[in-house]
Amino acid sequence: MYKLSLQRIIMILAVCVIGIFYAVPNFVQNAKTRLPSWWQPVNLGLDLQGGSSLLLEVDLNAALKDRMQSLEDSARAALKDARVRYQGISSGSDGLKVKIEDANARAKAITPLRKMDEGLTVAEKDGSLVVTYDEQALNQIKSKLVEQSIEIVRKRIDEYGTNEPIIQSQGYGRILVQLPGIQNPEEVKILLGKTAKMTFHLVDSSTTPTEAKRGKLKSSSRVIRGSGGEQYVIVRKPAVGGETLTDASVSFQDGAAAVSFKFNNLGAKKFGEVTKNNVGEQLAIVLDDEVISAPTIQTAITGGSGVITGNYSSESAQELALLLRSGALPAPLNILEERTVGAGLGADSIKAGVFASIIGLIGVIVFLLLAYGLFGLFTSITVFLNLFLMLGTLSLIGATLTLPGIAGIILTIGMAVDANVLIFERMREEVKSGRSIKDAIETGFSFAWGTIFDSNLTTLIAAAVLFYFGSGPVRGFAVTLAIGIVTSLFTSVTVTRLIITAWFNRFKPKALPI
Amino acid sequence: MTMLKWITKDTNINFMGARKFTFLFSTLLVILSCLSMYFKSFNFGIDFSGGVLMEIKANQPINVEEIRSKLSVLKLDELNLQTIGEAGDELMIRAQAENADEAAQRKAVVDIKQILGNSYEYRRVENVGPQVGDELKTAGIVASVLAMIAIALYIWIRFEWQFAVGALIGLFHDIVITAGLLSYFRFDFSLTTVAAILTLVGYSINDTVVTYDRIRENLKKYRKMPQLDLLNKSINDIFSRTILTGITTLIAVLPLYFWGGDALASFSFTILAGLIIGTYSSIFVCTAFLNLFDLRAVEHKDENNYFGSIG
Numbered sequence: 001m002y003k004l005s006l007q008r009i010i011m012i013l014a015v016c017v018i019g020i021f022y023a024v025p026n027f028v029q030n031a032k033t034r035l036p037s038w039w040q041p042v043n044l045g046l047d048l049q050g051g052s053s054l055l056l057e058v059d060l061n062a063a064l065k066d067r068m069q070s071l072e073d074s075a076r077a078a079l080k081d082a083r084v085r086y087q088g089i090s091s092g093s094d095g096l097k098v099k100i101e102d103a104n105a106r107a108k109a110i111t112p113l114r115k116m117d118e119g120l121t122v123a124e125k126d127g128s129l130v131v132t133y134d135e136q137a138l139n140q141i142k143s144k145l146v147e148q149s150i151e152i153v154r155k156r157i158d159e160y161g162t163n164e165p166i167i168q169s170q171g172y173g174r175i176l177v178q179l180p181g182i183q184n185p186e187e188v189k190i191l192l193g194k195t196a197k198m199t200f201h202l203v204d205s206s207t208t209p210t211e212a213k214r215g216k217l218k219s220s221s222r223v224i225r226g227s228g229g230e231q232y233v234i235v236r237k238p239a240v241g242g243e244t245l246t247d248a249s250v251s252f253q254d255g256a257a258a259v260s261f262k263f264n265n266l267g268a269k270k271f272g273e274v275t276k277n278n279v280g281e282q283l284a285i286v287l288d289d290e291v292i293s294a295p296t297i298q299t300a301i302t303g304g305s306g307v308i309t310g311n312y313s314s315e316s317a318q319e320l321a322l323l324l325r326s327g328a329l330p331a332p333l334n335i336l337e338e339r340t341v342g343a344g345l346g347a348d349s350i351k352a353g354v355f356a357s358i359i360g361l362i363g364v365i366v367f368l369l370l371a372y373g374l375f376g377l378f379t380s381i382t383v384f385l386n387l388f389l390m391l392g393t394l395s396l397i398g399a400t401l402t403l404p405g406i407a408g409i410i411l412t413i414g415m416a417v418d419a420n421v422l423i424f425e426r427m428r429e430e431v432k433s434g435r436s437i438k439d440a441i442e443t444g445f446s447f448a449w450g451t452i453f454d455s456n457l458t459t460l461i462a463a464a465v466l467f468y469f470g471s472g473p474v475r476g477f478a479v480t481l482a483i484g485i486v487t488s489l490f491t492s493v494t495v496t497r498l499i500i501t502a503w504f505n506r507f508k509p510k511a512l513p514i
Numbered sequence: 515m516t517m518l519k520w521i522t523k524d525t526n527i528n529f530m531g532a533r534k535f536t537f538l539f540s541t542l543l544v545i546l547s548c549l550s551m552y553f554k555s556f557n558f559g560i561d562f563s564g565g566v567l568m569e570i571k572a573n574q575p576i577n578v579e580e581i582r583s584k585l586s587v588l589k590l591d592e593l594n595l596q597t598i599g600e601a602g603d604e605l606m607i608r609a610q611a612e613n614a615d616e617a618a619q620r621k622a623v624v625d626i627k628q629i630l631g632n633s634y635e636y637r638r639v640e641n642v643g644p645q646v647g648d649e650l651k652t653a654g655i656v657a658s659v660l661a662m663i664a665i666a667l668y669i670w671i672r673f674e675w676q677f678a679v680g681a682l683i684g685l686f687h688d689i690v691i692t693a694g695l696l697s698y699f700r701f702d703f704s705l706t707t708v709a710a711i712l713t714l715v716g717y718s719i720n721d722t723v724v725t726y727d728r729i730r731e732n733l734k735k736y737r738k739m740p741q742l743d744l745l746n747k748s749i750n751d752i753f754s755r756t757i758l759t760g761i762t763t764l765i766a767v768l769p770l771y772f773w774g775g776d777a778l779a780s781f782s783f784t785i786l787a788g789l790i791i792g793t794y795s796s797i798f799v800c801t802a803f804l805n806l807f808d809l810r811a812v813e814h815k816d817e818n819n820y821f822g823s824i825g
Contacts, residue, residue: 047777055646183636186624335616338623338641345569345637352775359769364762371758404706407770407778411713411785414766415720418759422724425755451727454672458723459716461664466712469657474709481713 004501012498015490016385022392042394045402045476046178048350050343052185053472056175056192056333058149060142063331065093067141072096073236074116075131076219082112095132146173148330153177155326156191170471174336183342195288195332196323198242201234202274203282203294209233224284226291227310234284234291239274240267248324250317251307257317258309261324268304276300287320339472353406360410361387364417372424374513378499379420382491386416389487394480402476412484415459419492422448424514431512440512441504445497452493456485525753529797530746530805536798540687547694554697559704560640562654564647565592565610566622569638570630575602581630585609588625598776604637616643654708658689661712665719673726676807681722684800688718688791695787701780710781714788717763721756721796728752729801733809741809749797760793 025031025041032040046053068091075096079086086109088099098113100106109129110122119137123130133141146169153175154167166178179188204221209231212223217233224232244267251260263271275283275297284294285308293310312320364383368376390409394401427444435443463485466478503509560567570576578595585593590609598604607626611618619641627636642650662685670678689711696703729748736744749756767789771782 189620335620335641336643337646338620338639340636340639342635342637344571344635349775349777352773353778356769356772356774359773360766363765363769367762367765403775403777404709404781407774407781407785408713410766410770411763414759414763415717417762418720418755421755421758421762425752425758429751451724454668454727455720455723458665458668458719459713461668462661462712462716465657465661465664466709469653469660470705470709472705474705477706477709481716 004498004505009498012494016389016495019385019389019392019487022396023388025395026391040395042391043398043400044346044350045400045405045473046180046339046346047341047403047473048346048353048401049180050183050341050346051178051180052182052188052338052340053179054177054185054189054192054335055170055337056153056177057336058146058173058175059332059334060145060173061093063145064141065091066331068093068096071116071131075113078112078116079109082108084109084112095130098129098131099127100129101127142173145330146175149333150175152327152329153192153333156322157188159322159326160188160191162188175333181343183340185338185340189335189338191319191322192333193335194323195329196320196326197289197328198245198285198287198324199238200240200271200274201236201284201286202239202278203284204233204235205281207233224286224289224291226294232284232291232294234286238286239283240270242324242328244268244270245324248321250314250321253307253309256309257312257314258307259312259317259321259324260305260307263304265304268302271304271306272300272302276302349403350406353403357406357410357413361413364413368417372514374503375420375424375500378496378503379417379492381499382420382495383413383416385495386412386484386488386491389491390480390484393483393487399479399483400476401480402473404473404477405480408477408480408484412481412488416484416488416492418455419448419452419488420496422452423493423496427512428514437509437512438504441500445493449493452489456489460485523754525750527750527753528746529749530742530802533798533802533805537802540795540799543691543694544687547691547697550694550698554700556693556697556703557700559702559707560608560642560647561705562647562651562703563610564619564642564644565608566619566626567638567640568607568623568626568636569598569604570607570634571604571637572634573603576605578605581605581607584629585626588622588629590622616641616645619643650705654705657708658712658715661715662686665715669719669723669726672723673730674812676804676809676812677726680800680803681719681726683803684722684792684795685715685718687795687799688714688788691791692784692787696780696784699783701783704780706778706781707784710784711788714785714792717785717788718792718795721759721792722800724752724755725749725796725801729804729809737810742805745801745805749801756793756796760789763789 022039025035025039028035028041072089072091075089075098079098084100084105085102086098086100086105090097098109100109106124106127106129113129113131114120114122116131117133119133119140120131121134123132150167150169157165157167157177157179162179163181165180166176168176170176177188177192179185182188204218206218207216207221209223212221212233217223220236221233222236224234226232240263244263246262246264246267248259248261251258279297279299282294282296284291286292293308308320361383365376365380368379368383370376372379387409390412393399423444426448427440430440430443431437460482463478463482467475467482470478576597578597582593582595585607589612591612592608592610594606594608596606596608598606609622609626611622623639623641662682665685666678666682669681692711692714696707701707725748728751729745732739732744732748732751736747739747764786767782767785770778771786774782
């Protein structure tokens, strides 16, 4: 006979008490603020609490193109150093092509080209050398780009100031941003939509934009658009890079909003030198490939700080300052998917879900009492217990409850009863075939177990697949379903067994009440 | 004390006697479902088709035609307006931007908001790019197929291959007919619907496993009983369980369909339909299929559970 040892009773009761304990915060008002951080209600998904979710894609191609472009500059320098004559050089996102007609010169160029960066391979093709990154290096570059992007996205969103944002990498080159409580994500989208790469370039005064277009342009210079539509010719190589900025904030100059910035030591030193050597020249401030202003250098600036003036409102100055503070994105971001749920709809969904659950619960309990009498009461107890244990587990592991997740809970209520039904029906059969009550209870549990295990495991397989392939709400559903299967096995087999054995020992019944 | 005693009464129904009729019936349903899927396709949600979805709410009933004409100045494809709920103060707007790329869709959202103004509450704004839609479609199909294979493998490990094939045919039958119903009644087919279909896969297989377990047990217990009688007896043995579990799950899910809100309508419909079809198929498809083989000639795996018992 199944032994009702003290140890076993204590263990089962302990699990129940712990589960209920962790479920309690879900029934406390304002639990988030009133209870300690280790004792919190279950997290609500964005579909229930309202908020915005953005799926971003790092534009790796654009970033690689940038990288190849700078590699092109290094290649020019490297070939010059090696005294190799070349007929042309071009770059794309996948590599660099250097045209060298002379075979000897080509052979001579291979080593210096390969040494430009780690992980480069150089191949000969139709009188040209093709420089590409090998696969390992390329993957490294890409994963670093994504990592950096996530870092910058996090900084920008932190600066913007939202409650408990979730920023995580998802799939290949994707970033998922979840912003609870944000009803209108337009501002955030604008913040994330800019790479905010700022550099300082000297303006090339040896030519004018119009002349440059006719062909009078040094290879070290290029034509660039200004924010007012005008054109500038600037030196390709930045005089000072934006990565040396340490701080930026809004300031006011003659009543107009402006953005003041500070350099770190290295940047300050560079900026001091450039301004000292180029008094009277123009210095273009370039943001995202557009000149935002090009003041003339009056005197050497050695203090390591400066001010950008332009046509700024205090909002747009604020925005630029935030972008500069949080740093430049290494690659542009595309928004692939965007979902916003209003707080009103979220609250309505919770209300509807909870209401449907309660009605379902009442219905199931009434039906169980009608069908099984006393054993129906036992089952009802385990159904309630299961509900608490599910909520407790979800809260404890910090899972996220979504609307389909609530549906999963209701579904588990129905399915958990199946285990009890299997057990009770088996007992009934065993009694009918002439076994004693005690034996029937025993066999009921042991025979039904194999079936219960098989049928729950198959559902667990479905849940696992859903978890792996699903995202957001569907994933929430898979988690609730899986947890529900495990807790219901415990309540409807282990706990039911405890209750029935205790009942049997206490009352020594002559017949099963089913 | 137990008022619903009739449910747990012993039955002796000749289920297998109806197998020719139910075979025709199932085949017909599968064909009709395929036809519906072919001709009517699915009412794919933006999860799969990509596009823009908005739900707005006003203080008074919304005039759909007025909004339609207001939005007609925008270049939108497949603009679909539909009121939600009984009060008529909620409206669902679905559309595709003309070039269907992410940027155009983003602009469409901004444009719609600008035209409609601030007098509405924007309860839901979703924008799924075509790329993500395609990926989700693939993921949904892969997930369903994978779940079926994994489950069939498990059944194969625990039973014999005839059982695994029977279970798989039953699953296929359930999925096709449920999908056919979703297509025929134009239910929104979204990611949540796929989740519901996979849940029904779990439920239906659950039912089948219980039946198969009993068949295997009876094969050992009644070595002389004719196969058809044995199958019948097995189903009758557990018929009260089938009904009890079916009804409890039904009772649990029905309120979800009626009061769970718009977002769960297609989810709970799928579960409800799957529940009924799954119960039917365990008896009339999965079990009837087994009758094609001589089960006594098959060497049966040990029915004792490898995993011990819990206690």
